[in-house]
Amino acid sequence: MSIISHVIVKVPATTANLGPGFDCIGAALQLYNEFKFTLSDSKLCIKVHGKEAEKVQTDSSNLIYQAFVKLYERINKTPPGVEIEVNLGIPLARGLGSSATAIVGGLVGGNILADSPLSPEEVIKLAIEMEGHPDNVVPAFLGGCQLAATSSRGWEICPVHWHPEIIPVVAIPDFELSTSQARKVLPIEISRDDAIFNTSHFGLLLQALASNQKEWLQAALKDKLHQPYRQSLIPGYDDVESAVIEAGAYGMVISGAGPTLLALTDRAHSPKVVQAMTHAWAKVGITCTVLPLPIDINGISFDFSPLSPTQRQKR
Numbered sequence: 001m002s003i004i005s006h007v008i009v010k011v012p013a014t015t016a017n018l019g020p021g022f023d024c025i026g027a028a029l030q031l032y033n034e035f036k037f038t039l040s041d042s043k044l045c046i047k048v049h050g051k052e053a054e055k056v057q058t059d060s061s062n063l064i065y066q067a068f069v070k071l072y073e074r075i076n077k078t079p080p081g082v083e084i085e086v087n088l089g090i091p092l093a094r095g096l097g098s099s100a101t102a103i104v105g106g107l108v109g110g111n112i113l114a115d116s117p118l119s120p121e122e123v124i125k126l127a128i129e130m131e132g133h134p135d136n137v138v139p140a141f142l143g144g145c146q147l148a149a150t151s152s153r154g155w156e157i158c159p160v161h162w163h164p165e166i167i168p169v170v171a172i173p174d175f176e177l178s179t180s181q182a183r184k185v186l187p188i189e190i191s192r193d194d195a196i197f198n199t200s201h202f203g204l205l206l207q208a209l210a211s212n213q214k215e216w217l218q219a220a221l222k223d224k225l226h227q228p229y230r231q232s233l234i235p236g237y238d239d240v241e242s243a244v245i246e247a248g249a250y251g252m253v254i255s256g257a258g259p260t261l262l263a264l265t266d267r268a269h270s271p272k273v274v275q276a277m278t279h280a281w282a283k284v285g286i287t288c289t290v291l292p293l294p295i296d297i298n299g300i301s302f303d304f305s306p307l308s309p310t311q312r313q314k315r
């Protein structure tokens, strides 16, 4: 029996892939969704607040609720009645890990209300299983920049040092691109040359992120696994990239599956890069919100209240 009446879980946005690290690396950003789970005797109730709130399902197909139910399935218990209140700070289907926040939020909220039967490692594993790849859910849960690789134990998760002088700037356009649509355009097989290209550039990326070595970062953000195939889904990609380089950034990549674009820059060039992204996209008729977003180093955070003695007696 739960001794907790409600829990609030805050989960950061994430930017996955970082160029050559398709499906294996991602970093948490200081932009958040917040989920409040309250035990309830009545049927499921989901309330959503914030911009784009009307786009989120409020029935049992809601991804947060699906994750909540999954948690209870994993521990062989019937899910309790719950009211879910969502404060959306992260735009949906833009490549900033909104689905990962819903999955992580639902699993963590469910686990806490069930008195934490699963360890953090088990919750992360379940989140990867639900999302299908680790590069958003792992940094969303743990914070910082995280690399995940399969192993005989399941997953090896490894923090990646991110030099504090490397500033992420995201340009979030006013159109959506679902991850499933952006995955459909990818080839099933790639050539050996492209595999070597990505292996070498990904190795360089890890060293470049840790050292802030300018030339390494400039080269390391290149990729041949997904970006060349996805660029045509993002109008104005080449214009924004040229403007960003001209403004002094190290480079630009697609954030997650897109359409948000991520520039990496040093602190001094950050204001110019913000302007360049805004203007370059406006020139091709696309309105966007451009934000320098520092790395979140904490991952999930939560706050909960115990049941009152009267509530305990009722249950």
Ligand SMILES: Nc1ncnc2c1ncn2[C@@H]1O[C@H](COP(=O)(O)OP(=O)(O)OP(=O)(O)O)[C@@H](O)[C@H]1O
Pocket (backbone or CB within 6 Å): 014, 016, 033, 056, 057, 062, 063, 064, 086, 088, 091, 092, 093, 094, 095, 096, 097, 098, 099, 100, 101, 102, 136, 177, 178, 179, 180, 255, 256, 257, 258
């Ligand atoms: N806060 C939320 N509550 C419920 N469902 C959500 C929430 N955020 C996202 N979703 C679900 O996830 C879908 C978006 O997932 P999708 O993977 O396409 O985009 P993303 O996670 O924002 O981008 P990326 O995976 O590239 O970072 C939404 O259409 C919605 O169904």
Ligand SMILES: N[C@@H](CCO)C(=O)O
Pocket (backbone or CB within 6 Å): 016, 017, 022, 023, 024, 133, 135, 136, 179, 182, 183, 226, 256, 257
């Ligand atoms: N690695 C994933 C991230 C988006 O969920 C992709 O690029 O499709």
